Amino acid sequence: MRGNIILRVASKLLIPCILLFALYVQFHGDFGPGGGFQAGVIFGSAFILYALIVNIESARRAVPAVVSRVALALGLLLYAGVGVAGMFLGGRYLNYSVLAEVPTTGQHLGITLIELGVGITVAAAMITVFYVFAGEER
Amino acid sequence: MAVIGVALVRLRDLFGVVMLSGLFTLTAASLYVVMDAVDVAFTEAAVGAGIATVLMLETLALTTGREKVTRRRSLAPFLMVVVTGAVLIYGTLDMPRYGDPGAPIHQHVAPRYIEESGREVGVPNIVTSVLASYRGYDTLGEVTVIFTATAGVLALIGRSRRTRRRKGSQTTGGDQDAR
Incomplete structure (x- = not known):
């Protein structure tokens, strides 16, 4: 599709908006619909779109497979x-009231942090699975 | 949705099947919006209609675009589907009406969450406060499931290119053996 x-051009315009929207969903989840799961998926889908439109190698340069695998574990650890x-x-355990x-x-801080962890893990999972599938050649 | 379901079964072109299943999830997502479950609809639209479709297409690119047609028709699967469907429908007969405030699910811990979450958690979206705070363990479990699933995918087909190339150079058969 080179x-x-x-x-x-259309995806070049769209991808920053998708990333921004993912961040909005991530950090606005306390007030409206959304949260880590949805934000992670949207964030990951921006990279998948990039890989589909441009090519998988440039996407791998932007987010190396190692980074996405480390992030996968990092979110859960967070x-x-x-x-x-x-x-x-x-x-x-998991009582956030004592954090502040x-x-x-404290609850707010805890929820923001764990939602961030969820978002990181989900986005990394999406990107990793996509890389794995795209890397398998026929 | 029923029409899409029937079309899914009848269709032999797997590309069309993937597209239709994406449409199916999108319809489900709009159904959730109608039922006021915006958070669920959001997830359904993003994961079901978006990512799942892309992954299915990737799988199609790896395998084949046509379904293998089997001419043999057996009665047992049909009977099993009919019986399971009948049991499921029988199960819904006992369910309280949708949105009934007297339903058991609205009597247990839900009132406490709704009344106290503003004071205890202080987050305007109750869904978030239940998901992340009251039910923190469950969400942790969900994230662990995602992590484990991805690790499983990696273990099955995710050997990095470096190891594959190394294996390819070692075996005499070359590429074919490395996969």
């Missing part, structure tokens, strides 16, 4: 780590 100029941090601060002075602030 020669298709309409697709290339989630679990927030729970452990709560334990060290004297609460129960005011319980609701």
